[in-house]
Amino acid sequence: MPKDDRSAEATFDRRLAPRRAVRHVGVIQTEPTAPRQYCMVTEASDGGVRIIYTAANLEPPSEFTLWFADTEGKYRVVWHKGYFIGAELIAPPAHVEAPAAQLNNAATFSETAR
16 A cells, blocks of 8 residues: 655644745844844744744743834744744734834934935
């Protein structure tokens, strides 16, 4: 009797939405008063992200807000291994006008560009 390869694929990849490879600088904030930390978003889907997180403490937060590619979303960590984190989206993403990395420095940047 031949093996059914589809069952092996279904057990291996449990994602609810297809993923896509991306390369976006992201900004993580764990609490409203906490400093923002940079990361690299390497994969994204409608249900979550995979990021490279290189904060000094290397211990990922359990929940965080992530800004990347003109979106802001609330995420929960579902796995991490070394610098890599997989996180699921727990609140619908919102569109933001300015790139996250420039939100706090917009005035300073425009003044120095003159």
